[in-house]
Amino acid sequence: xxxxxxxxxxxxxxxxxxxxxxxxxxxxxxxxxxxxxxxxxxxxxxxxxxxxxxxxxxxxxxxxxxxxxxxxxxxxxxxxxxxxxxxxxxxxxxxxxxxxxxxxxxxxxxxxxxxxxxxxxxxxxxxxxxxxxxxxxxxxxxxxxxxxxxxxxxxxxxxxxxxxxxxxxxxxxxxxxxxxxxxxxxxxxxxxxxxxxxxxxxxxxxxxxxxxxxxxxxxxxxxxxxxxxxxxxxxxxxxxxxxxxxxxxxxxxxxxxxxxxxxxxxxxxxxx
Numbered sequence: 001x002x003x004x005x006x007x008x009x010x011x012x013x014x015x016x017x018x019x020x021x022x023x024x025x026x027x028x029x030x031x032x033x034x035x036x037x038x039x040x041x042x043x044x045x046x047x048x049x050x051x052x053x054x055x056x057x058x059x060x061x062x063x064x065x066x067x068x069x070x071x072x073x074x075x076x077x078x079x080x081x082x083x084x085x086x087x088x089x090x091x092x093x094x095x096x097x098x099x100x101x102x103x104x105x106x107x108x109x110x111x112x113x114x115x116x117x118x119x120x121x122x123x124x125x126x127x128x129x130x131x132x133x134x135x136x137x138x139x140x141x142x143x144x145x146x147x148x149x150x151x152x153x154x155x156x157x158x159x160x161x162x163x164x165x166x167x168x169x170x171x172x173x174x175x176x177x178x179x180x181x182x183x184x185x186x187x188x189x190x191x192x193x194x195x196x197x198x199x200x201x202x203x204x205x206x207x208x209x210x211x212x213x214x215x216x217x218x219x220x221x222x223x224x225x226x227x228x229x230x231x232x233x234x235x236x237x238x239x240x241x242x243x244x245x246x247x248x249x250x251x252x253x254x255x256x257x258x259x260x261x262x263x264x265x266x267x268x269x270x271x272x
Contacts, residue, residue, distance in 0.1 A: 002058060002074050004135070004168030005211025006222050006230065010080055011055040013225030014062075014105075017082045021099040022049045023064070030094040033109070035117040044068055044118055050099075057132045057167035061125065069119040071128065072107070077221045078114030081106045090227075110221065132167045136204045140166060145201050149189040156192065157185035158259040160204070169204065172217055175264045176237040177203040179248075184270040185263050186256070210235060238264040 002010070023045050031038050048064040055061065060080070062070040072080065081090055085102040095107035095116055107116060119125050133148075134140035148165050149156070159165060160174040169177075178185050180203035183196055192200070216222050216230030219240055223229060233240070237247060242255035242264060251268035 001076050001170055002078070002216070002222050003170035003173055003211070004058065004137070004208055005173070005214075005232065006216035007055050007058050007060060007074065007168075008212055009216045009230065010225050011053055011060060014053045014060075014080065014082070017225060018099060018103065018105060019050050019052060021101055021103060022047065023097055023099060025098040026096065027098075028095045030109075030112055033095060033107070033112060033115045035115055041070075041116070041118045045070065056129050057135065057163055058170075059128070059132075067121060069122070069125050071117045071119055071125065073115055073117075075109070075111065075113035075115070077110040079106075079108045079221065079223050079227075080225055081108060081223070081227050082225050132163055133165045135167045136169065136201075137208055142198065142201050146194070146197050149192055149197055151190070153188045153190050155186045155258050156183060156189045156200075157263055159189045161259065161261070168208070171261050171263075172219075172232075172236070172239045173204070173207045173211060175239040176207045179238040179265060179270060180206060182248075182269055184272045185258055185265050186272060207237075238266060240264065 025046060026042050028034055028038055034041050045064060048066040051063045051065055053062050060072040083104045083106055085104055090106050090108050092108040092110045093106050094109055097105040099105060134144060152159060157174050157178060160169045177200060181200040183200055211217060211232045214230055214232040214235060215224055217232035218229035219233040238253050241253040244253050246253055246266040246269060248266060248269045251266055253264055254267055256263050
């Protein structure tokens with residue numbers, strides 16, 4: 001699933017490529033991915049122009065000149081691609097926004113878990129965004145991070161991926177941040193010492209900024225808005241490196257399961 005760095009990269013790309021464009025039409029061969037319905041969305045958005053594009057957590061928000069808002073969640077395998085009108089159809093292309101300037105915004109999705117939802121106003125958007133916790137690169141303070149870790153005995157890695165507690169961190173960046181902070185992913189969150197919490201707070205910020213710098217991780221399905229791969233996968237610290245040599249010692253990276261997710265760590269550098 002695209003995480004904060006991947007979705008932020010897409011947001012920046014879309015801002016450059018489609019802000020100011022008018023929506024001419026929308027079509028889909030997967031109506032379940034359009035909410036509340038294709039008919040309603042088509043009626044409300046055609047003729048409107050794209051004013052700005054924002055992101056919160058893993059949600060993209062397209063603000064229209066009409067005051068309506070399109071919210072998009074890419075889920076596991078979603079991509080947003082900007083193409084020229086008439087370009088060869090993309091693999092798994094299910095939703096297409098036809099735009100002025102002979103451009104198309106294509107939502108491709110192998111699993112069809114992603115969705116596009118029309119909101120009527122900012123109040124409706126605020127209700128959705130209220131379900132998400134603060135963001136590490138925005139409004140999450142060290143003081144608040146300490147309070148969040150102190151509030152639960154869940155494994156710290158599971159906590160980091162809880163979007164209601166902290167927004168935007170997924171499996172890749174949780175694993176790498178915990179390695180950087182030398183904290184075992186299975187440690188109870190409320191057992192962390194103050195210096196460990198500070199190290200982890202800084203580590204989260206560092207790996208997320210690296211992810212943005214390298215335009216995301218394309219270890220599976222992620223592509224940017226122009227269809228290009230990111231390169232953070234070339235800089236993974238532990239994620240996806242099971243059996244390989246640890247960058248911090250002579251040991252090998254191991255893989256376990258926490259919260260139902262594959263979790264990578266170094267047993268020597270990140271002791272339980």
